[in-house]
Amino acid sequence: xxxxxxxxxxxxxxxxxxxxxxxxxxxxxxxxxxxxxxxxxxxxxxxxxxxxxxxxxxxxxxxxxxxxxxxxxxxxxxxxxxxxxxxxxxxxxxxxxxxxxxxxxxxx
Amino acid sequence: xxxxxxxxxxxxxxxxxxxxxxxxxxxxxxxxxxxxxxxxxxxxxxxxxxxxxxxxxxxxxxxxxxxxxxxxxxxxxxxxxxxxxxxxxxxxxxxxxxxxxxxxxxxxxxxxxx
Numbered sequence: 684x685x686x687x688x689x690x691x692x693x694x695x696x697x698x699x700x701x702x703x704x705x706x707x708x709x710x711x712x713x714x715x716x717x718x719x720x721x722x723x724x725x726x727x728x729x730x731x732x733x734x735x736x737x738x739x740x741x742x743x744x745x746x747x748x749x750x751x752x753x754x755x756x757x758x759x760x761x762x763x764x765x766x767x768x769x770x771x772x773x774x775x776x777x778x779x780x781x782x783x784x785x786x787x788x789x790x791x
Numbered sequence: 792x793x794x795x796x797x798x799x800x801x802x803x804x805x806x807x808x809x810x811x812x813x814x815x816x817x818x819x820x821x822x823x824x825x826x827x828x829x830x831x832x833x834x835x836x837x838x839x840x841x842x843x844x845x846x847x848x849x850x851x852x853x854x855x856x857x858x859x860x861x862x863x864x865x866x867x868x869x870x871x872x873x874x875x876x877x878x879x880x881x882x883x884x885x886x887x888x889x890x891x892x893x894x895x896x897x898x899x900x901x902x903x904x905x
Contacts, residue, residue: 687833714891725881726834728893771834775890778847781834 687774689782697790702759704785706772715748715755715774720784726771762789794818797882797897804872805905812867812900814882820895822888823865825857828879828899840865841888869902877904 686709696702706715714733718726730739732748732755739746745758755774759766769784795816804810816823825837839847840859854876856868865882881899885892 716893725896725898726894728895731891731893733891778836779890779894780836783831783833 687772687780687782689772689785691785692783693786693788695788695790696762698764699761702762702766702787704757704770704772704787706755706757706774706782708753708774710776711752712774713752713776715752715772716779717746717755717757718771718773718781719768720771721768724768759787762787764789764791795882795884795895795897797880797900799900800898801901801903803903803905804869806872806874808872809868809870811869812880812882812902814865814867814897816863816865816882816884816895816897818884818895820884820886821862822885822892823859823862824883824885824894825865825867826881826883826896828881829877834881838867839888846888872902872904874904877902 688707690705714731716731717729719729720726730746735752736750737748743760747756755772757770767789769786771781771784773779773781798813822841824839827835827837836849837851838857843859843862854871858866879899879901882897883894885894
């Protein structure tokens, strides 16, 4: 079946450092979505990428969709304590499959 | 205000109890979902309803029984659960049952099985 793999599982950074999480699929995806889940909270939709090679930005967050539509990345520039949480990618062809998520831990 | 409301927020039950989780969405969406979230595991899709019809059931044990009386409400009926069923149960909705639609999640029900 369809698998969406996400690395790393955990990432510790100092506040102000950059952070990147990567998402890879075993199959071609029709789209990729990114969600953020704060500690004790629920996943919140951040963005969706649909086109091959697409790049979208939200303030300090940059999202990329690979040319082959099998991988994606989320990059945060100059992390802040409010960025703490778990970032999930989710993609699919005939159904949405979530990755395991990357837990971002920020040390002040 | 998430637009998707789940009750109760916390539930502790014994293995022989019967209880129900409730989800209500105020977004006018046509699709609703139940997910299970355990530590160290990805979000596991359990059930999908589109226009009140079940469209997906991912090999979920029969001790979990969903019900969708209308497009705004979704229930998960629980009976004779096992300790490994302790988890966060999340409800979500989307405009349509399509991989291109973002999903809106509720706050979840934290379930503990004694």
